[in-house]
Amino acid sequence: MATQTTAAPNGVVQWFEERVRATALFNALLHVPIPVEAKTYYLGGITLFLFMVQVATGTLLSLYYKPTPEAAYDSVKYITSIVEFGWLIRSIHHWAANGMIIFLLLHVIRIFVQGVYKYPRELIWVFGALLFAVTIGFGFTGYLLPWDQKAFWATTVGTEIAAAVPFIGESLLQLLRGGPDVTDATLSRFFGMHVLVLPISLALLLAAHLTVVHQLGIANPKRPEPRPGQLPTPGLVQRWKPFFPHYVLDEVIAWAILLALLVVLASVSPAGLEDKADALVTPPHVKPEWYFLAVYQLLKVVPAIGPLTARDVGILIPMLAMVVLVTLPFLDKNPEVAKRKRPVALIIAAIVLIGMGILTWYGGQIPAVAVAAS
């Protein structure tokens, strides 16, 4: 069954086949075996689906959006309240963005817990970690675009995080904002990043990520991959299941459920719009988007350690965490994948996740009034 081929006998398919000769390519792409033990929970695929939704809705939104401080707010308001289905397109874009981050996070957790980032899949993980960074960048740059009070002030305090980086913080802040403050320059910058730089980066990284996944196949979470020269465990026969159409169909079902979820969220809780951005009026509850709350809150609660100020510690921890995230397969030398054979890694991960959860919750509770005045 693994060698099953899709027949292209006659008619239109035959006509195209003669002119494109794609059958072999499709066979190579689709007919890949998956270990029967593999459990992906379709998380990566869902993230991919949400990205495609973002590309579609984002392209539509860009047809009406005007990236200048004078017009941005009004154009978003126009899209949301005047253009037919504008509310739907914008709300789906809004919710799919949040969903993308959530499912990406779940995907990372799944990969980590199953230990499938180890030999020979280190590069898949590295590309994945970079994809994570790009996705966060999407969220961060997109959040400013409506140019309302929430967007403006979340960006103000969000970019403020960058200023905490030792030595280059101030320059980094200016680089992000395109000047000392959040202004029209910031809006232009964020728009360009959001619709050009990041999509291209994401597409390239995604291509690399998926190519290597395709080349190596989906991992078996029960057993480590045998190294060259190493004999496979005797008496064990790897059983396989087909990727197409079985797995693909399951994935599509998951996508359909997600689509329904997006429609429900968009209808019940559509993307809102606060008052237009005003640099002179600080609203009472300024805080960054939820996925920045952990870092934002960390900056406030960590103590100074030795020669490092609390601010240094607060920013060095997430920076270090990002480095660890990207280089994890090279730091974690344990070849085992079974959960009980890697307790330290799992406990550390659990502590980090719970810690981030608590910080996020805490950051969401306390209205952060003072705009990083410290």
Next chain:
Amino acid sequence: MKRSRTRVAFLDRAFRIGVLSACAAALALVVAQTVLAESPSPSAGASGAASGSPAASGKASSGPTLSGSPSASALATATPKPGATAPAKIDGNTCYSCHTQIGGAQHTIADQWQASIHGQNGIGCADCHGGDPTSDKITVSMDPTKGFKGVPSRQQTVGVCGTCHSDVERMRQYQIPTDQYAKYKTSVHGQKLLLSNDTKVAICTDCHGVHDVKKASDPTSKVYPLNVPALCSSCHSDQKYMDGYNIPTDQLEIYKTSVHGQALLVNKDMRAPNCASCHGSHDAQPPTSTTVVEVCGKCHTATQALYDQSRHAELVNGPKCWTCHGTHDVVKPSEARFFHPTPPQIDCGTCHNLADKTLKLNADRFQNDEDRRCDTCHHVDSLLYSQAQGIKSALDKASSAYDLALTRIAAAAEAGMIVADADVTVTQSKTSLIQARAAVHTTKLTEVAAKADAAVAKAKEAQDFADARLAESQNRRQAMIIVVALIAVTILALVLLRRGLDHTYQAG
């Protein structure tokens, strides 16, 4: 290699030149400073002497004039130049040099004077105390024949201050009024002091300070608007001190709770009235029922204009501002101000001559806030009561329509709808509502109703907008159910297809 060496040599030379020129510049600066420091000293002395002598002679002649009228000679000779002459005053002022040497309280007084607005503008000791400040002999400088009068009595003090401060020519350069003395004479304080010789009443120095007089615009001055309530209450809240005057001593406590007190003392809103805004300062007197409308109208111009159109304003002893709003205890007005919860039983004779039924008004002020209501005077069975009712119900209708619109808009916003476009109509409704409330002062139902109706109409418009948004939200949710159902069918089809595949797979 050679090139780099020449460059090094060049840099070295440049550095040396730089250091040398810096040294030269520093030297030049020191020399210049020394020269400059030496040259101004004599000239300052000269100018001090030049400006000091006429001032001194002015003082010599102004001494005797204190008891009399402000003299023309003083004007001609001793017109102090603000600031410029201040140091000269100290140089030529033997009072200052002696009294600072005595130390203690005398030193303090001298320092206070020097820092005061008088000291800074060259108004010297002798200007108030007389004597000859040019002589360093105590027998000369403090000789009563030279006009020395020591500490003026409280009655004298008012005259001492008034001598200069009522002099238009003298005060012109400072751009301050000159009517304080004249006003003081008309105040309750002044009357008691000058006619009954009551020295407990406030005189100039009690409010402005003695030697440490500050500008009224100085925020640390006791007469700065924010500080006035504390200043007045320093006597007026002192029960023992006020004993015998038969006036209350709780004004400040009451004022603190009022809208005026809150605005001034809590919000530091300088536009809010302090004691002096209503009672006057130098001419302090309680407002009377004939002046109160003007007093309140000084700020509440629009309200006064409306009140002036009212029937209340036409009546001789009719209700004034304070009849309904009180005095020190003014609170934020509301529709609750119209009626008692249960209408009081009013005796006809309270307002009417029982014989000929003509009006006999004596409503002026009510001690209790609960009595400041329409139905305290307008009997439940009267025609005017029903008119007041009409006015109230028009207002109630407008404010509930406005509130309803706000609730609907909030509900639409809660449903995630964008409601900013209702802002204009809501604001228009609010504008009319505020105007309707203000129009109550005209006591005319038609005036109030016109504004109230406009408020209702605009509120309705805003409410319709919000309702349309809510309906739209409902539509979306219904459409959502259909879409979700369709997706469910798709999922079902895919699941069935998947199951078929499993069959195939197992079979194969």
Next chain:
Amino acid sequence: MDPVTVGSPGSGSDPHVQAEMGRRRFVRLLLGFSLVSTVSMIITPIVGFLIPKKVEGASGGGKVLAAKVADLPAGSGKVVAMGSKPVVVVNGEGGVKAFSAVCTHLGCIVEFDATLKHIVCPCHDGHFSPASGAVVSGPPPKALATVNAVVEGDSIFLVAG
């Protein structure tokens, strides 16, 4: 699809096979319906979104037509809505100027008084200068915020910013 029929025992007359055939037809029908409904569900909003709206004024462009110059002769003024905010446009001595029409005192909508040549709040008699928006008299604590007004040809536009 074929292997099942081929691989299954018995021939076409078997009731199991018949049921299987019926099930398969039903699934195929359902799939066809789903495909059509899904495609139309996706296409409808997109097409609807792309069709331009025939709305007067700018498409949320931050530039609003306030008035024609002819409708706003020198010494007159009027209140217009700029999006969700009321704006008072005046043609005074300093040319065409525009200010937020929300009084800084209690938030009433101000008017232009042509006789006084002041912007006046009807609620508490606050007066503002039509040249600068500054408080001339009355209770307002601060000046009206300036809104950019530009005259292009015969039209007066308000520009957000």
